[in-house]
Amino acid sequence: MLYHPLVIFFIEQGVPVQTVLLLLMLPVVATLVAFFRQVVGIKAFGIYTPSLITFALLAFDPNGLKYGITIFVSVILVGMVTRFILNRFRLLYLPRVAITLSIVSLTILLILVTGGMYQRTGLASVSIFPLLIMITLAEKFVATQIEKGSRAAFILAAETLVISIVGYFLVSWQTLTVLILEYPWIILFTFVINFSLGKWTGLRITEYFRFRKIARHL
Amino acid sequence: MFEFFKKSQGFLGMNSRNLEYIRPNNRKRGMEIADSKLLCKRILKKNNLGVSTLIAKIKNYEELDQFDFSTLPDSFALKPNRGFGGEGIIVVYARKKLARNTTDENKNNVWIKANGSTITAEDLKSHIRNIIDGSFSLSSVPDIAFFEERLKLLKLFKPYSYKGIPDIRIIIFNRVPVMAMLRLPTRASDGKANLQQGAIGVGIDLATGTTTTAILGKGHLIEYIPGTRLALSGIKIPYWKNILRMSIDAQSVSHLGFLGADIAIDRDRGPVILELNARPGLSIQLANSSGLKERLKRISGLKIKTTERGMRVGMNLFGGEIEEEIEEISGKRVIGSVEKIKLIGKDGREIEVEAKIDTGADSTSIDIELAKQLGFGDALKTFEEKVGGRDVLTELSKEEREKLFSSIPDLADTVPIKSSHGYSYRPIVLTTLIIDSIPIPAKVSCIDRSHLSYPVIIGRKHLRKFLIDINK
Structure with missing residues (x-):
């Protein structure tokens, strides 16, 4: 693999190549999320959550998607069930989130142990950080449940997952990796893209879909 | 496909709403007012706008x-x-x-x-x-x-709403009401007038305050209240002009250039402002089957100084769709009971007057003064000299009468009338009436209407092409 002199310089300073790559990929992923929001109309939980989940999925490699999605879905399911149970107690916000987070981490522990029992140690051997990222998803989910209701939170979670999976494929795309390490300056293009996205006033794809029924009345 | 994309450009999307309308027009102060119900209430009250x-x-x-x-x-x-x-x-x-x-x-x-x-x-x-x-x-x-204080449900709305109180959302931009919708709480929305939660949104014709098309929830087109045969179109909203005025005033005092005002009608107190929204939703376009962007473009850059003017602009530009629809179906124009018309007399002389539309009268008559201005002065004078005051019906034979009348220029016909001294005749002249831009050749009789409010009365004979809306 050919590295750009700048990248070689970074590596010589002791920054691992994987770290350089991920930091250079972050603008790409963030731009992807912005594109999904502004042009496609898929919202997700802001820009931070889907970007992080993308990298969490990467960290689960080589079985990124399988394990990542399992953990993601478990977190959301536990979040929903906990809300259902806690609702009747009328708890204040932070204690409620604390309880949800606790139940989520216990569940993940249970999943890891179960995986181990069935000789699937790949899951248990991943570092703790992607797991923690997944767990913080629970707070986002609970907050959205309270503000916008379960249905909206569920849809946003699904959208987050979709964007993260697309992001996962984008980041693990070999051509892009080679391109970025060889010509790291191409990430400057994301600024251009984001500037145009920031001035984009056209309808989103989901809005075309939303207005399609009455468009013929105009 | 291309047609579809072109048509869709009339809709206001999220991107455009945020970047082109909210960002430049809704400043921080306005946002603060919209976000705090108490502050909003205080400011509206100070400006004599109704709040609960x-x-x-x-x-x-x-x-x-x-x-x-x-x-x-x-x-x-x-x-x-x-x-x-x-x-x-x-x-x-x-x-x-x-x-x-x-x-x-x-x-x-x-x-x-x-x-x-x-x-x-x-x-x-x-x-x-x-x-x-x-x-x-x-x-x-x-x-x-x-x-x-709890608002009380208006009797009119009772059959249409489940538990809660319906409210009216009006989008105001540049002091002009742009689009409005009536929101009806349903069982699904648990008595809340919120479309996201499943309430009904009904579009409103801005000129008349009458409801048009409707959606349930986020975008399902409906015609009746679900489970009933209660039509959602044609509901006439009371205090309509007042509601428009209030929403325009609310915009002026709140510093929100692009505003969604929520107004409810209390049974005792009439319209009260519930809330002001700095980020009004886009579903109102679905309820009205009409695009906001198109409308907003038409009024951007207008200099509107007064509430009244803003209201008139909104009513003229964004209303009258119901009428157009009726006109399309029936092939007839809808006019009011008093209508501005044009009369074309001799030598193309044109005069614009207010006319009374009277389906009780058979034919059309105009004031003598008006007939003179239209160039029939000579005809009327000759007629008066030769016929005036005489009981020509008994005095002359049919042939003699016809000979007498045909000697008078511009006299199209006559109509016999009974008066205190036997039978007399009233002169009839040929003019062209232009009612709602449709020209109608008409023989009109000339009488003295100087003591009446309208110089012209239009009768059934010349109303065949029209439907009359007494509310207009």
């Missing part, structure tokens, strides 16, 4: 501990100051009747909610604690709870 009366507010736990719930009236609404989407609102309709000879003070403080269930002061306290902690506010910031 504040009963009490509770800012923190101490105030909550000291609050005497027995001072509350029998019916009220409890709301979070920074709540959104109708969340966190409790409405009670009556105080529960006491069990006799009870001494417990708290037993008196039980109210009945819309669904018939009861709520105690303790329940309210716990709800207020939740409000203060910010459970219902955007990004969970600490909030204020307040009680306000």
Whole structure:
């Protein structure tokens, strides 16, 4: 693999190549999320959550998607069930989130142990950080449940997952990796893209879909 | 496909709403007013705009501990100051009747909610604690709870709404009402007039305040209230002009250039402003089957100085669709009971006057003065000299009469009338009436109408191409 002199310089300073790559990929992923929001109309939980989940999925490699999605879905399911149970107690916000987070981490522990029992140690051997990222998803989910209701939170979670999976494929795309390490300056293009996205006033794809029924009345 | 994309450009999307309308027009101060119901209420009230009366507010736990719930009236609404989407609102309709000879003070403080269930002061306290902690506010910031007078449902709306009170959302831009919708609470929305939660949104024709098309929830087109045969179109909203005026004034005092005003109609007090929105939703376009962007473009850059002018511009530009529809179906034009018309007389002389449209009259007649101005002065003079005052019907034979009349220039016909001294004739001249831009050749009789309000009365003969709307 050919590295750009700048990248070689970074590596010589002791920054691992994987770290350089991920930091250079972050603008790409963030731009992807912005594109999904502004042009496609898929919202997700802001820009931070889907970007992080993308990298969490990467960290689960080589079985990124399988394990990542399992953990993601478990977190959301536990979040929903906990809300259902806690609702009747009328708890204040932070204690409620604390309880949800606790139940989520216990569940993940249970999943890891179960995986181990069935000789699937790949899951248990991943570092703790992607797991923690997944767990913080629970707070986002609970907050959205309270503000916008379960249905909206569920849809946003699904959208987050979709964007993260697309992001996962984008980041693990070999051509892009080679391109970025060889010509790291191409990430400057994301600024251009984001500037145009920031001035984009056209309808989103989901809005075309939303207005399609009455468009013929105009 | 291309056609579809072209048509869709008339709709306002999220990107455009945020970048082109909210960002440049809604400044920080306006946002603050829109986000705080109490501040909004105070400012509107100061400017003499109707709001529901504040009963009490509770800012923190101490105030909550000291609050005497027995001072509350029998019916009220409890709301979070920074709540959104109708969340966190409790409405009670009556105080529960006491069990006799009870001494417990708290037993008196039980109210009945819309669904018939009861709520105690303790329940309210716990709800207020939740409000203060910010459970219902955007990004969970600490909030204020307040009680306000409960609005009473208008009789007209009773059959259409489930439990709650319908409200009217009006989008105002540049002092012009741009689009409006009536929101009806349903069982699915649990009595809340919120489309996201499944309420019904009904489009309103801005000129007449009459409802048009409707959607259920986020975009399902409907014609009737689900499960009934109650049509949603054609509901005439009372106080319409007042409502438009209030919303325009609300825009001027709130500094929100792009505003969604929510107005409800109280049975006793008439229209009151519920809330101002700095980020009005886009579903209103679905309810009206019409695009906002197209409308906004038409009024950007206009200099509107007064409320009245803004209202007229909105009514003229964005109303009258119902009429157009009727005109399309029937092939007839809709006119009012008094209409501005044009008369074309001799040598193409044109005069514009207000005419009374009278389906009780058979034919059309105009004032003598007007006939003179139209160039029939000579004809009338000759007619008066030769015929005036004579009982020509008995005096002359048919041939003699015809000979006499044909000698008078421009006289198209005559009409016999009975007067105190036997039978006489009234002169008829040929003109062209232009009613609502349709030219109609008409023989009109000339009489003295100087003591009447309108110089022209149009009768049935010349109204065949029209439908008459007495409200117009």
